[in-house]
Amino acid sequence: MRILRLVDKFFSPQVVYAHCDVPCGIYDPHEAQVAAHTVLRMTNMINDLKTSSSDPDFEERKRIISQISRLTKVKEDHCEIVKHQVRIIWGDYFKPDHLTKYKNLHELVFQVMKQASAARQNIDLVAAQDLLSSVQKFAEIFWDTKGRETVRVKSGYPTEGEIVLSK
């Protein structure tokens, strides 16, 4: 063995990994929930934008367009964050054994993807609310697989919605 190690000092061996991503085993649906709340908040803020008249002047139009652009960008970015975070947990954490207990898991993830796309493409309050609801259910399933009880608490965010936490 020492001889082989000595040989390796002169001819460095190729590095091999036992895991596909680092750090393995660290998963949390919290970020997906925060992103879903952000999508809902951005949708509400876009819907709440008002002009002073039916024919606003150029400066006001510029201001409104700028606000809508910024809010839309954040909304779309966070729809993608929801999809990314849920996909990572679904693809890397969940194992086939989980599906025997949570038979609707694939359907729920499919709904998240579709609702996130709808909330991203449109100013759709219902889609944003449904997205948050689905992500909360996803979080509850995730924590249940770890044998952790969950509780829904007031998020304290301007959306006034809830967030799922593990006890």
Add this chain to the structure above:
Amino acid sequence: MLPNFSPGDHVLTFNWGLPKSGNVIVFEVKDAFYVKRVKKIKDNLIYVTGDNMKESSKIDPIDEGQITGKVIWKY
């Protein structure tokens, strides 16, 4: 791959013949090399898994062309 392989272990591979179920192999996916155990071989696809089932992440099946070799020695 704990407890059979630990970070810092060196492995020697041998690339003659196809691996069998239970063999530990080194293979390449997207320019990175991985070490996993062969779970089964079906329809020319090689299904691999880690020994540490608690933390091992799922990986898509690989084909023969991706295999670098079978692990024959750990040192």
